[in-house]
Amino acid sequence: MAKPISQAAKPAPLEDAEPSLPATYEEMVHAISASYDRLSKRLKQIAGYSLDHPNDFAIDTIAETARKAKVQPSALIRFAQAFGFDGFSDVQRLFQQRLLEARPSYESRLASVRDCGENTPSALLDRFVEGNMAALEHLRQEIQPNKLAEAVRLLGQADVIHIIAMRRAFPLAAYFFYLVTTMGRRAQLMDSVGGLGREQQVLIGPNDALFVASFSSYTTEVVQAAEKTLRRGIPVIALTDHPLSPLTTNSTVCFHVEDAAVHDFRSLGASMCLVQSLVVGLATGN
Template structure:
C-alpha cells in the first residue's frame, strides 16, 4: 500500500476507492475532490470545519491512503497548485540543477536548452500584460526616431530590432557604442523620439544611465528587462518584463527574442493602420 505521489494519481485513487470507504471518509473524499485548493492551503482544523468532520478524521483519511499523516498528503495537493500555476521557473531550476552534473554530451545540452526555451516561452505568455504591450507599441509608433540601446548579451536583440525596424520603414538608431561613441550617438535624441532599452541583471551601467537621462529630458522610454527591481523598470515609462531561463550557467534569449519579434509585428500593424 504505497501512497500516491502526484495529484493525478491521488485523484484516481480517491475515485476508485470511493465505494469501499466509510461514511465519514467518503465525505472527506468528496470534499477533497471538490476543493483541492482548500486541501492544499488550509489547516487541518479549518478543512475539518468546512467539510463538517472532526480533525482526526482527516488524519485517518490520509492514513487510509497510505500517507504517514495529513501533512504528507497535503504536500501532494500543494505541488499540484504550484505546477498548475504560472511557474515554469521551478521546473527550469530543477532542470538546471540536475543536468549540470550529468553527461555533457552536446546533444544532452541541446535538450536542456530546448526544454528551457519552451518553458521560458510558456512563461512569457503568462507574465506579459497585454496593456503594457499596447502601450509600448503605441509609444514606438508615435516616435519620430526609435533609439535602441543594449549591451553585451542583450545587444543581439537590439541588433535584430534595428534590422527589423528598418524593414518597416521605421527610422531607428542603434546605439552600439561603435568607436566609443555611446554618448555621442545618444545625444542626437530629441523630443518626439523614443528610446527602447534592453538590459538584464547585472544591468549595464551605460544603458541604465542613458535611460535615466533620457527620461529626464522628457523623452519616452520603454524597456525590456527582468523583474520589478530592475533599474530600467523603475525609470521607464513602460517596462516589459521577461524571465529568461538559465541553463548550464548560460542564459537563453528565446523569450526576449520572441518578445522583440512580437513588438516588431505589432508595431507594423499599428503603423499600417495609422497611415
C-alpha cells in the same frame, strides 16, 4: 527466344566524376544541393519539392508525388537517373529510411533530458529546448496585454526609434534594429563604435522614443541613457530581467522577462520573442 532489349544505353549520370551514389538521406540532400544549379528547370522543381516535403516524398506513390509537385511522373524517373540511380524507387527508399531512423531516438532522447548529468551537445540542446519552451510559456502567461499595447503605441508615435543594449542584451538590440529598419521605419542603433556612445545620445529628439534592454549586472551606460532620456520627457520602453532592475523605475513601460538558463548560460529566446511581437505589432499598425 533471344534476350529482350536489356539495358542498352544507360543515360549517363549528371557527372562522370560521380562514382558513388548517395546511400543515405543526408547524402542525398547534400548531393541535391551540390548539383542543384546544374539541374534543369523541372528537375529543380522536383529537388525543391523533395527537400520541402520529405515525408510525403517518402510514402506517396510516384503518381501522387507527381501530382503534388506539379510534374509528370516521368520527370521523377529522370530526376532519379540524374543522380545515377536506376529508378525512382531507389531514391524513395532513402527518404523512407529517414522516417524509420527518426523513430527510435525519441525515447532515448527523453531519457537524456531527464538525466541532467549528461553533457553531450545533443543532451544540452534538449535541455535548452525544454527551458526555452518553458520560458516562452511563462512569457505568454505573465505578459500584460495593455502594457504591450501601450509600448507599441509609444513606439508608433515616435519619429525615430533609438535602441541601446550591450553585452548579453546586444543581440536583442541588433534584432530590433534589423526588424524595424526592414519595415521602413527610422531607427538608430547606438553601438558606441569609437567611443561615441555619449555623443549619440544627444541625438535623441523630443518626438523620438528609446528602447533599452539590459540584464543582471546592468551596464551603467545603458541605465544612465534610460534615465536621462526619461527625464527629458521622452518615452522609454525597457526590457529587463527582474523587478528590482534599475530599468524598472527609469522607463515609461518596462517588461520583465525570465529567460531559461542551463549551466549559468542564459538564453534569449523569450526576450527575442517579445521584441518580435513589439515590432510586428508596430508593423501591422496597432
